[in-house]
Amino acid sequence: MTPERSVPLVPPPPTATYRLQLQPDFPFADAEAAVPYLASLGVSHLHLSPVLEAVPGSTHGYDVVDHARVRDELGGEVGLRALSRTARAHGIGLVVDIVPNHMAAVPRHNHALWETLREGPSSPCARWFDIDWDAGDGRVLLPVLARGIGDELERLRVDGDVLRYQEHAFPLREGTEELPLPKLLDAQWYRLGWWRLARTELNYRRFFTISDLIGVRVEDPEVFDATHGKVLGLLREGVVEGLRVDHPDGLADPGAYLQRLHEATGGRWTVVEKILADGERLPAAWPVAGTTGYDALRHLDGLFTDPAGAGELLGQYRRFTAPPADRGGDWGATVRRAAYKVITHELAAETDRLTREAAALCAPHPALRDHAPWALRTALQELLVRLPVYRPYVSGGAEPASVLTVAAADDAKAAFTVREEAEAVDVVRDLALGRIGSGPGVDAFRARFAQTASALRAKAVEDTAFYRHAPLLSSAEVGGSPERPAVAPEAFHAYCARVQRDWPYTGTALSTHDTKRSADVRAGIAVLTQCPQRWADLLVEVTEQTARMGGTCAPDPQLAWAAWQTAVGFGFPYDERLQQALLKHVREAGLHTSWTEPNEAYEKAVTAFAEAGPCGPPLYTVAEFAAGLRPHVRANVLGATLLQLTMPGVPDLYQGTEGEYRTLVDPDNRRPVRFQAHVLEHLEEHRDRWDLSEEKLALTAAALRLRRRRPELFGGAATYEPLSVRGPGATHCVAFARSGELVTAVTRLSLRLTDAGGWRTTELVLPEGRWTDLLTPGREFTGHARVADLFGELPVVLLERVNRVSPDAREASGEPESSAPGEPA
Incomplete structure (x- = not known):
């Protein structure tokens, strides 16, 4: 086939990607039609969900059935190449999502x-x-x-x-x-x-x-070649320029796979969907640009979460719902109980296979062969449920010993009543660490142990514990840390500095096709940490109203809490979308009903509660409460957006999130988006009437266009410098400079700030020079800028340094002297 174009060996990394969720209702042709709008928005690459042949009708594409063909339902290879040509004509490249770990188990298509x-x-x-x-x-x-x-x-x-x-x-x-x-x-x-x-x-x-x-066994070279040939061909021809790798933790040897992929692609920009636990680092030896951005999401969300208020919400949650410690009241106990459920039920077959392999590996060793299968199985379960990360790595990163600690082993032994039987824990731990024997059998066991660990962590935490532990739903997000939901400004700056140093082209994200609530919904829920007492008062009021007015009660208080909190973040009015999200919530939690053992009576009660408002007449009370928080939700939404777009890394925007975007868990967040390019074209014509969606769109376009115009400010040679804020409101302003040429400043915890008396004399110390406002044209600042002036129309500001002009040149041009420090020019 004739190459599309001559391309450099390694195209430059993206400056910003835009995720499109392809499906039969949104094929390549629809994506192609959106290209002019997305180019004007300022993105450098379209990030496409999987494009290879999938199960007919699939709305996500992760159920691949044929790696050698581009999906016909999307327009086939002809449609993909047409999209690439149109995108390239507008200065945009393509990044595609690949799925190396699995295929659809549908024989008639596979x-x-x-x-x-x-x-x-x-x-x-x-x-x-x-x-x-x-x-x-x-x-x-x-x-x-x-x-x-x-x-x-x-x-x-x-x-x-x-x-x-x-x-x-x-x-x-x-x-x-x-x-x-x-x-x-x-x-x-x-x-x-x-x-x-x-x-x-x-x-x-x-x-x-x-x-x-x-x-799929992509560790086999022949299987790798067969499953990657089409994508690699598209890369070589320039149809595609980068890759997003789905779920590398499921592979036998992720490090070796990524090395083979790196060599096959010639070093193209590649990010991996690796979920890092709080404090965990990406293996340094992996030849990738970084992750898909859930670690950035956790830091961004945490920055707009008040730590004291989050603690108060937890106390209120325990009092309101009265859950046992292991049923949602305590995070650690909730995760442990969920993990036991998954490992003994959903993953019982995987545990049995590990048990058989462990027994076979022990058999050649006289000192080990007498461990009973039940003891090995128990040891496996007790160690796996205690892993604090998705997967322990032997090479290319932290040794698994760092998570399979002696303390974890000692804790696991408590499940045994006989000391000699408890020694099976040490045996399994040594097998997982590769300390017993050698050869393919040991390597296979170690890989399978790690693969099972990742499946267990995902199902126990993301798909169970996040739905059982609900004091702050905004923290129950992929990669989130409900136990420590808040991130201090100092920790955020430290994270950004580390990303700039180690992974400057990693992905950053706020909303994805897998987030349980979009960033704007989470921003609304996070405001509750700034007013926990008001939230508690609201719960008392709506509970009393329900009893007094004969409203439809929730079948249990935990659901009521989750429903009202979701309603506050999601906004009003809402339709069956909330009902479907609540049904998924209770099924995933598995406390009263589940996907496999549905409790019809309970689910009918959930549906009735949701259809009533939720909770009938109190709906209007909840709506009024949410309306009172809108200015502070606005500050959170715009602040998180600007930080993501200017912090170290490559921002990935999910479809539609350049404007106000409120969605719940899939399938709600995977609905096709219809683009309205004229909104961006005529945005400035009615600036005085902007709503939050238009403010967010204008901010996004300004930041993305800056990234495209001046990529050197954000790349590997760029710098990141936290800026000093002084005065009574200092903790409420987060600011940094990029390469000495750009300043970002945002408001955090604005409700707490208002309650404390506002900015007053707070000042931001700007780097030397004159700075022009990219979000509110016509404003310039120098020196120690008063924060109250910076945040005039918006709770955020994006400043670009004006080129220094010599006094002689200024006099010759008639340019006036700069304004006094802190005052608009």
Whole structure:
């Protein structure tokens, strides 16, 4: 195929990316139509969700079925190339999301899986998948049946060389087509089973606990080449310029994979979806630009969270909901209990495989072979639930010993009553650290232990504990730290300085397709940390109103708390979107109902509560309360936006977030966005009537255009300098300079500031020179600027240094002297 263009070996990194969630209702053609608007906004690259062939109708694309084809439903390769040409004509490149960890386990669409199921372990495609053939008596369990096989026989039918069940199709092993149905089923390389058997009998690696997504062995060079050929070809031709790697923690050896990818791409800009725990660092040896930005999100959200108020909210939450410590009242206990549930139920099959492998590795050692399987299983469970990170790494970063500590092992031993049996903990820990034996078996166990750890952490924390522990929902976010939700300005500056030094081209994010609440919703909820007593008073009032007016009560106080807090952040009016989010909330929490064991009576009560307002007449009281917080929500929204756009790293904007953007958990946040380019074109015509959405759009455009115009201020050679703020409101202003040419300053905790008397004499010490305001044209500042003047129309300010002019040149040009320090020119 003719190359699209001649490209440099390594194109420059993006200055800013814009995420588009492609789906059949928003294909390449729609993305192409949005290019002129996004170019005028100032982004340098479009960040596309997965573009390879996926399950028909998929709204996300992470269920890839064919790595060699661009997805037809999006417009195929012709559509992608057309999008690339149009984008390139507007000075924009493409970054695509790739999914190396898994594929859709849908045989009729996944050719490699179809061949594996037809030919068994001898199939050349069998090496693609991490299947434990021994555990299934030589067959792969496919948990697709609605009931047990005996109850579903009449629904199975043979159609030539294909076995069909409802919408499913499976290949028949050659020569078995004419067998009676029971014998035909037994003769296959797979076993059709009840969907509930996946918990205990599944014998292939999957994505987390989703049996519809089967793990891929990209550590095999042939599999890597087959699954990356199309994307690498698009990179070589310049159709695509960068990559976002989905879920590297699920791979057997993420470091080795990323090194192979780096070499194959020629060092193109690549970021990884690595969720870093609070205080955890990205492995320094990984040849990537950085992460997709959840670590930045945690710091940005935390900066606008009041630590004292967050503590008060926790106390109020415990009193209002009265949960046991391990059911949401205490974060650590909540995570531990959730982890036990996941490891003993949803991940029971994965734990059993680790137990078998541990026993096999112990067998050659006389001193180790007598550990009972149940003791090894218990030791595995007790160690895994105590891991504070998603995955321990042996190379390319911190040693796993840093998280598999002696203290963690001693704590795990408390689950045993016999000391000799407790020694199994040390055995498992040493196996996970590679201290017992060597060779492929040990390496495989260590990799599988780490893979299981990442799945456990994701399911226990993100998908369970975040829904059980709800004192401050804005902190219950991917990569978040509900135990320590607030981030001090000093810690934020230290983080930014470290990013500039170590990962200057890492991604930063505020909203993504995976965030449980968009940044603007979280900004509204975070304001509650500045007025915890007002929040407590509101709860008393709406509770009394519900009782007095006959409103519909929540089925439990924890749901009421979460619903009202969500309503405050989400805003009014709302529709079934809140209802669906609340249903997902209670199912994920798994305390009263769940996805697999739904409690219909409880869920009807949740729906009735949500449909009533929530809580009927008190809806208007909650709406009035939220309206009173709007000025402070505005400060949070604009402040977080400007910080993300000017701090170290490459900002990634999620579709639609350049304006006010309020969405809840998926699928709500994955709806197609319809762009209105004329809003940006005519923005200045009615500046005096801007609402928050227009203010945010103007701010975003100003910052992005600056990044595009002066990329040297933000790249690897740039500098980051915290600026000094002096006076009674100093803790409420966060300011920094970039490369001595740009100043960002924002307001934090504005409600607390107002209650304390405002800015008064607070001053920001600007670097030497004259500074012009990019957000409010016509204003200039020098020296010690009064913060009250800086934040005249907006609670944020973006200043660019005016080039120094000599006195002689100034006199010749008739340019006036600069204004007095701190005063607008």
